[in-house]
Amino acid sequence: MTSPDEGYLLDNAQPEAGSRFDALSALFDASTFRHLDDLGLAPGWRCWEVGAGGPSVVTWLADRVGPSGHVLATDLDTSWATTAASDVVEISRHDVGLDAPPPGGFDLVHARLVLVHVPDRERALRTLVAALRPGGRLLLEDADPALQPLICLDERGPDEALANRLRRAFRELLASRGADLAYGRTLPRVLREAGLTDVTSDAYFPITSPACTALEAATVRQIRGDLVAAGLATDAEIDRHLANVTSGGLDLATSPMISASGRLP
Template sequence: MAEEQGYLLDNRRREAGERFAAMAELFDPWTLQHLDRIGVAEGWQCWEVGAGAPGVPRALAERVGPGGRVLATDLDTSWLTELPGNVEVARHDVVADPLPEGRFDLVHARLLLVHLPDRQAVLERLVEAVRPGGWLVIEDADPQLQPLACPDEHGPDQVLANRIRRAFRALLAERGADLSFGRTLPRLLRTAGLTQVAAEGYFPLTSPACRTLEAATVRHLRAELLAAGVTEAEFDTHLANLAGGELDVTTAQLITCWGQKA
């Protein structure tokens, strides 16, 4: 994939660590309550696809115990450190590389498919990796369903935040992201033959982690946002507003969808 068509938020940048920490605070409790709901237990074999950070693999390792296994894969595994012995870390391109050997009780991916132009084919591959009776859990954003940084747009600071968020969404779309993908997950999992398909949506209306994530994201994309028409003064004002602690920013809606393989 050409660089200009690749993942917008390069995990090799320093800001990636800040983003991972903020997303873990925001989303890990939500993710884990759904993984617990389907019954992740001692001895399970789990594949965490596009893992990024260590939080979910570590939590899965605790649940499957020494008799289970967690495979955590990503194109960039540099953040997947200090994990227990029942976690295997591997570099893996889910688009091009062969599937891992064996079949899994759980295959989970969060905020991955939305960024892949060939997301439909990847979803089919993930279904193939699930053993009969196992579960696929896909969590992806739907920025068009909840497009605003500040839903309560009551003043100039909120207007600015939403304008910068629109510029960010445009950059995502230019890189091939499907900004309405999250809402399609129930249909896609049913079409893939999964049963007991259900889904829920989540977005935290405000929290310090939301502001941290927003600040790390816009710093990461400074050059791209400035090229898209955000001025230096607007950029600096937005960061100052976030640092002030009173700007209520949120994330795109996260759709969590799960289904069982017959």
């Protein structure tokens, strides 16, 4: 079994990361953009996109804040976000679990699928809150795999059963790397405990779509070696599952994405 000090399971440096970012964008960008618009995002805002990954959210933020605004995009590996760099967008390496908050104060701080993977989540949250200006908004979005653990909700046969077994193995690997698989449901509470007001939250839960299929294929390919090394699956089982995914005969769901926002008084 892997140990927590072996690092993030879904490393951005792996070639499958680009496919994962594209699928995550297709699945969740519309929901993320709705929440950001609801927070009153406007021209001139200073924004910090934490764990930027791909460029889609960064580019959208830059368009909204315009030339009078500023978007700082950070990640442990910024290579996938570099195409978003511009006069408005600054790209920088930053470890939210270890580093001090960037200076200057922000009107908006956003992190999607970040804190669930950070071992010291409490410290990371303090860093995000400390980066806000008075009246600034924090939007956290994290999955809650423990809330809905199945990838095939309709387990009607052996193919669906295999998919669900591999999903359980994936969650076991995530937990072994320090991920909190029930963190998403805590977001409203942790925002209030951090001193934020006007806290609101909801969940978004795709059940089947081409992007769900693309995300599963990219994820399984990315963690294949880890699954086999940990004795959680065989190469033959993974090959069979990938063939099932590619055939389009599986209805593949995602974990619920919890979005929670609050304002610094």
